[in-house]
Amino acid sequence: MSVADFQAVIGLEVHAQLLTATKIFCGCATAFGAEPNAYTCPVCLGMPGALPVLNEKVVEFAVRTGLALGCEIRETSVWARKNYFYPDLPKGYQISQYDLPICEHGRITIDTPEGEKTIRVRRIHMEEDAGKNVHDAAAGLTRVDLNRAGVPLLEIVSEPDLRTAEEAAEYLKQLRDILVYLGVNDGNLEEGSFRCDANVSVMRRGTSDFGTRTELKNLNSFRFIRQAIDYEIARQVEVIESGGAVVQETRLYDPDRGETRPMRSKEEAHDYRYFPDPDLPPLRLSRAFIEQVRSTLPELPRAKQARFVAELALPAYDARVLTADRALAEYFEACVSVYAGDRKKLANWFMGEVARLMNERGVSVSDVREKIPPAHFAALLGEIDKGAISNNAAKEVFSEMFRTGREPLGIISEKGLAQISDLGAIEQAVDEILAKNADSVASYRAGNQKLLGFFVGQVMKAMKGKGNPQRVNEVLRKKLGGQG
Ligand code: ADP
Ligand code: MG
Numbered sequence: 001m002s003v004a005d006f007q008a009v010i011g012l013e014v015h016a017q018l019l020t021a022t023k024i025f026c027g028c029a030t031a032f033g034a035e036p037n038a039y040t041c042p043v044c045l046g047m048p049g050a051l052p053v054l055n056e057k058v059v060e061f062a063v064r065t066g067l068a069l070g071c072e073i074r075e076t077s078v079w080a081r082k083n084y085f086y087p088d089l090p091k092g093y094q095i096s097q098y099d100l101p102i103c104e105h106g107r108i109t110i111d112t113p114e115g116e117k118t119i120r121v122r123r124i125h126m127e128e129d130a131g132k133n134v135h136d137a138a139a140g141l142t143r144v145d146l147n148r149a150g151v152p153l154l155e156i157v158s159e160p161d162l163r164t165a166e167e168a169a170e171y172l173k174q175l176r177d178i179l180v181y182l183g184v185n186d187g188n189l190e191e192g193s194f195r196c197d198a199n200v201s202v203m204r205r206g207t208s209d210f211g212t213r214t215e216l217k218n219l220n221s222f223r224f225i226r227q228a229i230d231y232e233i234a235r236q237v238e239v240i241e242s243g244g245a246v247v248q249e250t251r252l253y254d255p256d257r258g259e260t261r262p263m264r265s266k267e268e269a270h271d272y273r274y275f276p277d278p279d280l281p282p283l284r285l286s287r288a289f290i291e292q293v294r295s296t297l298p299e300l301p302r303a304k305q306a307r308f309v310a311e312l313a314l315p316a317y318d319a320r321v322l323t324a325d326r327a328l329a330e331y332f333e334a335c336v337s338v339y340a341g342d343r344k345k346l347a348n349w350f351m352g353e354v355a356r357l358m359n360e361r362g363v364s365v366s367d368v369r370e371k372i373p374p375a376h377f378a379a380l381l382g383e384i385d386k387g388a389i390s391n392n393a394a395k396e397v398f399s400e401m402f403r404t405g406r407e408p409l410g411i412i413s414e415k416g417l418a419q420i421s422d423l424g425a426i427e428q429a430v431d432e433i434l435a436k437n438a439d440s441v442a443s444y445r446a447g448n449q450k451l452l453g454f455f456v457g458q459v460m461k462a463m464k465g466k467g468n469p470q471r472v473n474e475v476l477r478k479k480l481g482g483q484g
């Protein structure tokens with residue numbers, strides 16, 4: 001018996017920090033990196049008697065997300081108190097939603113080796129984040145920073161429909177791309193603004209009752225998510241194979257050791273004493289509000305991807321890369337609309353040179369687009385298509401365009417990068433070289449075809465490296481006697 005005899009079952013709970021300017025129940029800023037406790041007030045400090053006032057933007061973002069994931073939007077949802085003690089939670093409870101969340105019954109489509117698969121989204125609810133305990137080992141102290149207390153979160157819970165670590169990672173990527181497209185979240189796993197807990201269980205193949213699950217925490221990269229889930233599947237199988245039983249508990253992933261360790265036994269919902277928050281009335285949404293939000297939804301990544309394949313005839317892989325980021329997709333489309341040449345070639349430039357600029361210089365799509373507007377981009381590729389410049393020289397021009405914001409033609413002539421494609425000029429150079437090397441020509445014609453490279457080199461040298469290599473080759477072959 002082994003892992004192969006078992007089927008894993010995975011359900012994910014994602015906490016996504018919403019990109020609102022202010023907190024969910026007070027006017028404090030949500031900005032990152034300030035002095036501890038700089039962004040606090042009686043409400044988010046949990047002072048007795050301070051009353052929460054709901055930030056409408058949070059509701060709009062929740063509805064936006066729910067609609068994008070195909071959820072039903074509840075017209076009356078209820079705020080609940082989740083009670084527990086922790087120093088970073090000054091009120092002694094977190095305001096969340098419990099049995100009547102704002103969104104339910106959605107879905108996310110993922111790609112698997114067996115094709116598309118739909119993962120059901122059980123629910124989406126709004127809640128406030130807690131603060132942060134800051135451990136100062138040198139001073140032997142723990143301090144509390146409440147800047148994050150009251151920052152709005154969406155919790156997005158999947159049904160246990162995922163079956164492998166790969167599927168889990170794919171689901172998270174799709175979800176993250178959607179949230180970022182919607183402008184509700186920045187998608188940053190490393191910094192914790194997109195956090196994921198994974199619930200994992202195993203059952204023997206051929207059976208249908210789910211096993212006991214554990215909940216994995218501290219998964220702050222896609223690689224860690226896959227590693228932690230695979231580790232946990234193997235661990236649970238071993239426990240069962242050796243006659244034991246999986247204990248329902250929360251386990252912490254340790255990235256240094258690549259393993260999960262028990263953290264605490266899992267609380268049950270009744271431990272939290274959920275009850276409706278008396279300080280906040282039920283949230284009522286009008287149909288008109290929901291429809292208004294629906295009317296502002298952007299085209300989502302998968303739809304855009306499908307359209308790039310269908311309308312622009314791009315390979316599926318390219319379409320996925322180009323649509324993973326909304327700004328990149330829009331920049332690409334703007335270039336397509338002004339460039340008459342081959343779209344695949346344009347896609348290659350995006351996945352090659354644009355990606356390189358962004359990686360090497362740490363710049364954003366909008367930085368690139370600002371320096372290289374679509375018309376300049378198209379003009380550069382047009383020069384390559386005409387044979388006026390080589391692909392390599394064009395790359396040099398491209399980075400100069402990015403540096404200076406100038407259009408390509410000026411840079412090409414200034415740097416002397418134009419290549420000679422004029423047939424007359426090439427033929428003249430070829431004739432001269434062939435005349436000077438009669439012996440080699442005879443040898444070539446007698447069958448020594450390796451000499452072609454020699455002729456190309458001589459012609460290029462005579463043309464000071466500016467000859468269009470493809471045309472030089474063509475002319476040489478023609479003059480030397482066709483098949484060459
Ligand atoms: P809780 O309320 O304790 O957080 P839920 O039943 O709401 O538990 O489920 C939380 C998450 O755990 C969901 O994402 C769900 O899909 C997943 N889950 C539930 N049961 C299992 C199981 N047996 N194996 C794996 N995941 C599970
Ligand atoms: Mg839960």
Ligand code: ZN
Nearest residue numbers: 026028041044
């Ligand atoms: Zn506040």
